[in-house]
Amino acid sequence: MPMEWSGKQQLLFLLQSAGLGVGIGLLFDSMTGMGRACKRRAAVFFIDVMFGIVAGFITFFAALAIMDGALHPLLFLGGGVGFLAEHNSVGVICSRWVCAALRGLGLFYRRFCEKFEAVLLLAGRKMAHFFTQMRKIAKKGEKNPKKFRFFQKKT
Numbered sequence: 213m214p215m216e217w218s219g220k221q222q223l224l225f226l227l228q229s230a231g232l233g234v235g236i237g238l239l240f241d242s243m244t245g246m247g248r249a250c251k252r253r254a255a256v257f258f259i260d261v262m263f264g265i266v267a268g269f270i271t272f273f274a275a276l277a278i279m280d281g282a283l284h285p286l287l288f289l290g291g292g293v294g295f296l297a298e299h300n301s302v303g304v305i306c307s308r309w310v311c312a313a314l315r316g317l318g319l320f321y322r323r324f325c326e327k328f329e330a331v332l333l334l335a336g337r338k339m340a341h342f343f344t345q346m347r348k349i350a351k352k353g354e355k356n357p358k359k360f361r362f363f364q365k366k367t
Contacts, residue, residue: 225284229289232270233291233297236267238303238306243263245313246310249314249315250314
């Protein structure tokens with residue numbers, strides 16, 4: 213840990229921490245959009261817990277990279293300023309876009325599954341009809357197996 217940082221170094225640390233805060237803010241707003249899209253309390257709780265864990269790791273590794281592992285108030289001040297600036301400027305829009313995109317993907321997935329299910333049901337009916345016909349042919353063949361070329365002796 214350095215003894216004293218110059219004013220220029222402290223300003224650089226503050227700006228880097230603000231960039232870190234913007235990144236964490238984008239992560240927060242995208243995860244908030246995911247929570248809005250799913251609407252289940254358990255899922256929202258899980259998303260919030262995951263955000264806390266990921267944000268903690270990001271802050272820890274940023275402290276290692278920016279300030280050589282020192283948890284200085286500049287790190288938290290810059291991160292907080294960057295987070296608030298991002299959240300109040302583009303954060304709400306980002307959250308809405310993520311929510312709308314996930315709901316759109318969910319709708320697309322449901323419609324795709326409905327169509328795919330209909331195709332599978334139709335294919336299943338056709339296969340069931342085919343196997344029913346094959347069973348009928350096999351039952352006829354059991355009565356007189358000599359009619360089938362497979363059972364005839366080769367000379």
